[in-house]
Amino acid sequence: DAKTTQPTSMDCAEGRAANLPCNHSTISGNEYVYWYRQIHSQGPQYIIHGLKNNETNEMASLIITEDRKSSTLILPHATLRDTAVYYCIVRARSNDYKLSFGAGTTVTVRA
């Protein structure tokens, strides 16, 4: 699976949009970008995934650049409960059952 690079940590203000970047410059054509998050003392939680088109669901939006070498997860109105570690994962079709988590980005939402 292609590797991903994320900032170690970031802060954002409650009520504002949180934009979480992820670089995956070696991504191949059939690899998807997945985002999970892990709130303290809980298991990881699926957020969203995409291949090349932008995606939106009730939790977040995923913007993938045209060359697919990077993406941004957007939490439109961050709340204190969004404080968590966010993992950007590139998932290969050949290992489509396996999630390869990195260290993720620790996001702290401040009041």
Next chain:
Amino acid sequence: GAGVSQTPSNKVTEKGKYVELRCDPISGHTALYWYRQSLGQGPEFLIYFQGTGAADDSGLPNDRFFAVRPEGSVSTLKIQRTERGDSAVYLCASSPGTGGMNTEAFFGQGTRLTVV
């Protein structure tokens, strides 16, 4: 609840002892996974079951670790001769179907294992 359930939530054991960690997946989910998470790191894949069989156990660190899923539902992760380095949170997840690209994995809250 209808989520993935793991028991116990915490387990403290002495070095050299045997432990079993249990996972109850979401009803009807055929795919089941075990991951291990050390402090400050992301989860690491251990093993994947499709039904009763282990389709991929490449993440098990050594032969002290073994997992079963005899009836295709509940799974047990077994660790023999525990070592202090086995201390971690053990996470279980399940997903419907074959766990492929367009399915999400649902994780339990994990079992925190401490080997003293």
